[in-house]
Amino acid sequence: xxxxxxxxxxxxxxxxxxxxxxxxxxxxxxxxxxxxxxxxxxxxxxxxxxxxxxxxxxxxxxxxxxxxxxxxxxxxxxxxxxxxxxxxxxxxxxxxxxxxxxxxxxxxxxxxxxxxxxxxxxxxxxxxxxxxxxxxxxxxxxxxxxxxxxxxxxxxxxxxxxxxxxxxxxxxxxxxxxxxxxxxxxxxxxxxxxxxxxxxxxxxxxxxxxxxxxxxxxxxxxxxxxxxxxxxxxxxxxxxxxxxxxxxxxxxxxxx
Amino acid sequence: xxxxxxxxxxxxxxxxxxxxxxxxxxxxxxxxxxxxxxxxxxxxxxxxxxxxxxxxxxxxxxxxxxxxxxxxxxxxxxxxxxxxxxxxxxxxxxxxxxxxxxxxxxxxxxxxxxxxxxxxxxxxxxxxxxxxxxxxxxxxxxxxxxxxxxxxxxxxxxxxxxxxxxxxxxxxxxxxxxxxxxxxxxxxxxxxxxxxxxxxxxxxxxxxxxxxxxxxxxxxxxxxxxxxxxxxxxxxxxxxxxxxxxxxxxxxxxxxxxxxxxxxxxxxxxxxxxxx
Ligand SMILES: Nc1ncnc2c1ncn2[C@@H]1O[C@H](COP(=O)(O)OP(=O)(O)OP(=O)(O)O)[C@@H](O)[C@H]1O
Ligand SMILES: [Mg+2]
Numbered sequence: 001x002x003x004x005x006x007x008x009x010x011x012x013x014x015x016x017x018x019x020x021x022x023x024x025x026x027x028x029x030x031x032x033x034x035x036x037x038x039x040x041x042x043x044x045x046x047x048x049x050x051x052x053x054x055x056x057x058x059x060x061x062x063x064x065x066x067x068x069x070x071x072x073x074x075x076x077x078x079x080x081x082x083x084x085x086x087x088x089x090x091x092x093x094x095x096x097x098x099x100x101x102x103x104x105x106x107x108x109x110x111x112x113x114x115x116x117x118x119x120x121x122x123x124x125x126x127x128x129x130x131x132x133x134x135x136x137x138x139x140x141x142x143x144x145x146x147x148x149x150x151x152x153x154x155x156x157x158x159x160x161x162x163x164x165x166x167x168x169x170x171x172x173x174x175x176x177x178x179x180x181x182x183x184x185x186x187x188x189x190x191x192x193x194x195x196x197x198x199x200x201x202x203x204x205x206x207x208x209x210x211x212x213x214x215x216x217x218x219x220x221x222x223x224x225x226x227x228x229x230x231x232x233x234x235x236x237x238x239x240x241x242x243x244x245x246x247x248x249x250x251x252x253x254x255x256x
Numbered sequence: 257x258x259x260x261x262x263x264x265x266x267x268x269x270x271x272x273x274x275x276x277x278x279x280x281x282x283x284x285x286x287x288x289x290x291x292x293x294x295x296x297x298x299x300x301x302x303x304x305x306x307x308x309x310x311x312x313x314x315x316x317x318x319x320x321x322x323x324x325x326x327x328x329x330x331x332x333x334x335x336x337x338x339x340x341x342x343x344x345x346x347x348x349x350x351x352x353x354x355x356x357x358x359x360x361x362x363x364x365x366x367x368x369x370x371x372x373x374x375x376x377x378x379x380x381x382x383x384x385x386x387x388x389x390x391x392x393x394x395x396x397x398x399x400x401x402x403x404x405x406x407x408x409x410x411x412x413x414x415x416x417x418x419x420x421x422x423x424x425x426x427x428x429x430x431x432x433x434x435x436x437x438x439x440x441x442x443x444x445x446x447x448x449x450x451x452x453x454x455x456x457x458x459x460x461x462x463x464x465x466x467x468x469x470x471x472x473x474x475x476x477x478x479x480x481x482x483x484x485x486x487x488x489x490x491x492x493x494x495x496x497x498x499x500x501x502x503x504x505x506x507x508x509x510x511x512x513x514x515x516x517x518x519x520x521x522x523x524x525x526x527x528x529x530x531x532x
Contacts, residue, residue: 054431074437084432088450098436101446149436 001185002028002051002153007060008210009046019210020046023060026204026213033179033186035196037243038206038214039250044189045081047211048155051187052078064153077151079159081189083138085130091141092117092126098149116144119174121167136162143171147178153185160195172199172227180224193247197240198227205246215246312496319497320504327501337505339482343399343471344513347406351467352460355411359418363452364444369419380416384408384470388477397478406470413463414456421455422448457524464517468510483509 009021020043028034036044049055050062053073062069064076085094093100096113104112117126120140130138139162146154159175160168176199179186190196196203197219205215219239221230230236298317305316327333362369362376388405395401425448433447475484483506490498 052435054435072431072434074435076435078432078435080428080432082428084426084428086429086447086450088453097433097446101433101436101438101442 001030001032001065002026002187003063004051005061005063007047007050007057007062009043009050009055010058021050021057022210022212024211024213025060028185028187030185031179031183033176033188033199033201035188035190035200035203036206037190037193037196037203037247038211039208040191042206042209043211044206045157048078048080048157048187048189052076052155075151076153076155077146077149078155079142079146079157081157083130083135083142085138085141085145087130090127090129091122091133094130094141095145095148097145112148113144116147119147120144121170134162136164136167139163140171150182151184153187154179156186156188158189158191161191168195169227175199176223176225176227193240193243194231197221197236197243198225198230203239203243205243205250208250214250215243217243312494315497315500320500323495323497323501324504333505336481336483336486337509339399339402339479340468340471340475340484340506340509343402343406343474343482344467346399346403347470348410348464348467350403351407351410352414352463354407355414355416355459355463356418356456358411359415359456360422360444360449360452362415363419363422364448380412384412385473388474391474392478397480399482402471402474402479402482402484405474406467409466409470410463413466414459417455417459417462418452421452421459424455425451457521461517461521464513465510468506468513472506 004024004026007021007024008019011018011020024047026034036047038044046055050057051064051069051073053069053071056070064073085091086097089097092110092113095116096104096109099109099112114126117123120143122137122140122144125133125137130141133141139159143156143159146156160171163171172195175186178184186199188196188199200219203217203219204213205217206212207214217239221233221235221239231240301314302317305311305314311319324333362372384405387408388401391401391404395404429447429451430443433443438446471482472484472487475482476488477484479485483502487499487502487506490496490502
């Protein structure tokens, strides 16, 4: 489905070169949920930007369903790390934006938007403006908008970082349910190893900058998963410890 | 160009705060003081005229009032006022539509804007008033040449502000719309224009007085009606009372226009078109 071949990305700012991603090769299958984890600033967002077609790789190639990604990739829904809500639109109009672009009638737009608004727990805030929301609420609005866009692949950049533990669980549950229902492929960037193991079929650990693949770990936990209780199983604990050991090395090297 | 953050948005806040402060002191008292000051100044003027300064230079309030009453009685004042108002409004309309279109078009076409950049800079640096003789040649002595002068002044202000507003649009917002299959037209209509709106309104707001300047100047250069013509004509007749009378009318007109702008801005803010 998504094929990265020896992808590297170097940013050039005058004389200074920043290697953000180096020689990443990764194949993501249809309906797979892949979590990417790695130290802050290692190049994870850059990687998603390249899959979305917003950045072009400095070398290597990215294919989406066999076709080279050269322009913006409209087959993916991208929930960026920064919330890109339109500040002059209400929450509902923001969430319904992809439907509006597709020419869906107004009443249907409102109806479908209100449905996802309820899913992400923003009921009562449909008529507020983004600057009237908390950071976590804005994130949920972005998630709702992405869900409504209904792309076959979802790219999520730290989608749940700003949420409290309770809400995080609810959102995990929602994401898994909807991904299974619609057969979505999901690429998820996160700093939360617990989250990564809970949600993913595969966890990719990145090295510190420039990002390379340090470890790929299959997560063979049965589905559907109980997002609250799966973490108390032995299988989970083993996977978690293996990954943590590898991550610790990265974080440690980062510090010295 | 004027940043909306520096101009349009905080002005009203400042006004609100100032109003609240004076209201606390009793605005009735303040108005009494202001009227008292006005009357005192008029009395000083009347007293000084003919005694301290020659009446020929500064006239006096009674003569000015008589001149105004005379023009009101024979209806000529309204004829001239209407000519100026019409030229101002039409000039504002034409100039702002032109500036808006130019600003958006160049804002979204990097190649063309770089191509035209030196020429636009040269045109902008040119004192637009110097174009007046050209407009008289092109559009004649009638109202059209005044509209053209007002429009040119407005056009550049609105253009520069709109252009800056379009260039300021957050690229991430554009990217996120494009990822959701927005066409180029949709990106312009639903992301770029709304995002540039507060800049556009700042440009429109500062250009209103310039429309009046353009109209009056145009009338002073070549016309047979309008307040600019009247002030020019009175001056050439050595009629200082007439000159002062027209100046008062122009000042009142300017105040009325500013008031109108305030009202419109207030409405816009309520509809959340301006601001965040
Ligand atoms: N547009 C850009 N221009 C120049 N440098 C950039 C750009 N985007 C990212 N970088 C650099 O690339 C590196 C990786 O950035 P990136 O945003 O991908 O990190 P990240 O892994 O997502 O970090 P975090 O976990 O903190 O979000 C950083 O050093 C950053 O400074
Ligand atoms: Mg990031």
